[in-house]
Every structure is written in structure tokens, then in C-alpha cells.
Amino acid sequence: MESMLFESRDLARTEEFLNRAYTKMQIGGRAADVRTRISRAAAESISIDRIEIGFEMSYDADPLGKVCLCEVASGRITDHATDGWVDEFRPGDLVSFAPADRPFAGKIRRAAYTITMFDPALLTRVTGAGRKDDAAVRLLSHRPHSRTAAHQLSKTIAYLDQVLPNPAVKASPLVLASVSQLLASSVLAAFPNTAFPNTAMTDGADGRDARPPTVRRAVAFIESNLDQAITIADIATAAGVTVRAVQTAFQRHLGTTPLAHLRRLRLAEVRSELQGADPSACTVAEVAARWGFHHHGRMAAAYLDVYGELPSTTLAR
Template sequence: METLSFDSSSLDATEEFLSRAYTPMRIGGRPQETGARIERRAVGELVVDKLHFDYTMAYDAGSLGKVCLITLHRGTLADTTDGRDEVYGPGDTFLVAPPDRPYTGEVRAARYTITMFDPALLDQVAVVGADRAGPVALTGARARDAASNRRLGSTVAFLRDHVIDTPDAGGLVVATAARHLAAVTLSALPNSAADDEPRPADNRDAGTRTLRRAIDFIEENAHRDIGLADIAAAAFVTPRAVQYAFSRHAGTTPLAHLRLVRLARAHRDLRAADRRTTGVMEVAATWGFAHPGRFAAAYRAVYGTAPSATLREGS
């Protein structure tokens, strides 16, 4: 895990730090109050920062090269890119700018969370058809509706509080959480994949042979960081076709089946583990489950008992 902390009342030092941590940036104006605090936690390609500015700060920044989501907790942020004046307030979770575009704006005495990830993750989780050309792109900054905004904000909070800040977070836990964030981002924000219409080839390829190939791949690779795009490629079809195959012939989705396989592996390992040397969440984390309560609920729904009871019985 990479950690980074910054606390300063110097505008010059703040500008230098922001330029190093994000992208070349210029702070406009010379406010009287100049306190800035930033804390970074990063694992792999996933970055979660907590920021607090005591003053109003205008900025002019270069492109980030990453999907950058901001969740505001206090104060406001105005996006002034290309002449806009879009103001966000507490509770809003939004895209600060497209990954490949410079941006300008103003942070107004704000406390907020920044979450960044590789844009390639969007392609890995997108449900697209056979004729899509080019990468999936986010086409709007605000969530489609209030429910989408809440879902995106709660996903960021989960990453911040239960994944990144967990001392032993890493491996499959972080990879699974990052893919989940990318999928929720696509479901919440306008994007080019949302307009992708189903193609006849996707319906034709959504048969039982596709389902069997996909299931075999999941069974053999559940321990790895895999997603929808990997499953579809292994089945030699598009992501939409493999989604159709699971829906029609198994009544589920590829990623739901992947979670069920990983839950079964966790169940197997809990039965074989020694409770004197192994904890429930150690096993859960091995299979990509980060939240104790959610893991326990999913486990009980399938096996009718708590994971801790299985661990005791197996010792």
C-alpha cells in the first residue's frame, strides 16, 4: 500500500504537492486562509484520497489519465471547464473531468474524497456487443438520478472505509473492489456503452456451449483477478453474449456465478482451516470478500450457518 500525507498553509507548497500527486496544476488567487490537508491510500491502480481545504481555491489542471470521482462532504466545487459553471454540493459524487481532458474549477472551503482508477477497467466490466469500436467512455459528469448518486457514493465510502484503509487489504480484495467500482460508475454515469444496441450475433452466441465454456473458465480461474471481459474472451463471445447465456440458461449473471464459486472456495477453506491459527476474514479476503458483514450474510444465505461456525466445526 502507498500512503501519502500533506498538511500545509503554504499555497506554493500546496500547488507543488497537487501537481506531483495528480497532474500539473496552477492555483489561482491568494486567499488569506490557506490550510490544506490531504491523505492518500493507494493499492495498485486504485487510489483513494481524503482532502480538506479551509479556503476557496481556483485551479487550472492538466489531464489526469484516470477516471477521477469526487464525493463532496462539505463545501462546494464549481466546474468551470470550457466556460461551464456547474456547482456540486455535499452528497454529490461526480466525475471531475474525462481522463484525457484538462479541466478548471474552484474548490470552496471543501472536504471531499477523490477516488481514481484506470479507465481500462470500464472496458473490462462493460456489457457491449459485437460491433463496438473503441474504448468505453464516460459522457457525463453527474449521476443519472438520485438513486444512482447514492449508490456511487456508498461504493466510494465502502472502498475508503473497508478496503483501502484495511491494513492487510490487497490482492483479490482490491482487484474485486476496483472492478465493482468501475461497474457501479458505468451504471451511475452516462456513458457510450449505455447506447450500444444488442446485435443478432450476441443472441446467436448465447447458447449452452458458451455457458459451459464460461463456467469452466470461472472454475479454473476464480483465484485470479478476472472480470466480465475475461470470461467473455475465454468463451469466444462478446460480454453481452455471455451475459445473455447466463441469464437464459442459468438464471444468473457471470459475475454473480463468480462470487458463488469464490464463496464455495471460502467454505472449503474454512472447513479445512485451524481456528487457532486462521481467522474467518483471512479466508474471506483470500477469495475477494472485504466486508465481514456482507461476507457473513452471503455465506449464511448459501450454507445456512455463520462462517465462524464452519471454522469451529472444521478445527
């Protein structure tokens, strides 16, 4: 379901909408108190919903089939039970609401909150796990490592909530890939998970693989695929090492990350295209979107830092 807005004071209508928008569920509450408002920003498999439940609503739901993050702004969500645990969420909490394949139940007590959902396969793809019969990546806890980790993820979600409605995001495969990678990487950085156990990046084979040949293979792959929606996992596979090894190799030998190097090369493509463009028939935003830059302000700042002028100046000249 793409971007939408739903408002209702009818319990049956609210239940019907929730079944259509999320999963099969039963809800309960006083019919006279019902007040529901839900707005959605969405692109491809990612959706961010801002929800206001202005009454005491119970819920008993089937599995969502997606990773579901919940950030509470006001009110409470109590007696939330899934996967063998029960918890209560208050303002400021950002949690993984339920595993994608588990049912859940609880009570919403006049709460405003954000629900962010996406395909679980995105976690596996961004890490490179799931290849060679490896298990899919799973979150190991419904709460982040720390308040700091939760705050960083909250900022990412707020940023994506502004970006997803932009038509340029939906029109560009590179932009969609960038947005998806950002969300998945932020989730993995915030929550304990099966992809990155708490060990040093340079330990064992990963450290031994972080050598110049690894960098050369990775750079060659990046340069050959600048116009493709590649991930850090794709880069690691092309280099024949793990994600951690290719990250360590880039930090050790180039002082950067694989994805930062990819963005720098795409920025050079933006400059090259602007230098040869007709200002009357082309805009900076159009060129930036073609090369995967979905935030014009950040792209312009990076461009200024590298080339000493704004992209609009390059185009005008």
C-alpha cells in the same frame, strides 16, 4: 502515492503538494486565508481522497491521466471548465471532474469534497472493450444518469473508502480485482458511456448468443480459474460472446450472473478449506482473503445463507 495525510496553511506548500499528488497545476488565493487538509486511502491504481479547502482557491491544471470523480459535501466548486463545458458543483453533486486527457480550471469556494481516481483502462477491461482494435471505453457525460444512479455510486465509493486501508486488500490479487471491478462497474452503471448504449440486453446477436453452450463454456472457464483475478470480460471472451450475451445467458438459464456464480464457487472453496483447517493455525479472515472476499461481514452472511452456519463454526468443528 499511497495512503497519506497533508495539512497546510501555506499557499506555496499546498501548490507543491497538489503538483506532486495529482498533476502539474497553478493555484491562487489569499495567502492569509489558506487552510488545506487532504487524506488518502489507496490500493493499486485506485485512490480516494477526502479534501477540505478552507479558502477561495482558483486552479488551472494539466490532464490527470486518470478517471476522476468528485463528490461535494459542502461549499461550492464554480466556473469549472474542461472539454468544452462549464459547470458548478454543489453539495450532493457527484460528477466526473474531467476527462483523463483534458486540462481543467475553476474555483473552489471553501469546499469539502471527495476525489476518487483510477486508471481509465479499468473501464475498458471490465467491459471487454478494447479488444480487436475497439476504442477504449469513455464516459459521455460528466453527470450521472440520475440522482439515484449518483447515490448508488456514492455508496460504493464510501464502502471502498473503508476497505482500501485494509492490508488484506493490498495483499490479495483476487481482492484487488474484486474491488477494481466493483468501482468500474458502478461508474459504468452511473454514467452514460460508450460501452453500453441504451439498448435491451437481449436485442440482436447478444440475444441469439445467450444459449446453453455459452453458459457451458463460461462455467468451464470460471471453474478452471477460481484462483485467478478474472473479470466479466474474461468470462465473455472465453465463451466467445459479448459481455451482454454472457450476462443474458446466465440470467436466462441459471437465474444468476456470471460474477455471482464465480463468488458462489469461491465460497465453496472457502468452506472446503475451513473444513480441513487447523483452528489454532488458521483464521476465517485469512481463508476468505485468499479467495477474494474482502468484506468479512458480507462473506459470513452469504456463507450462513448457503450453508446454514457461520464460517467460524465450520472452522471450529
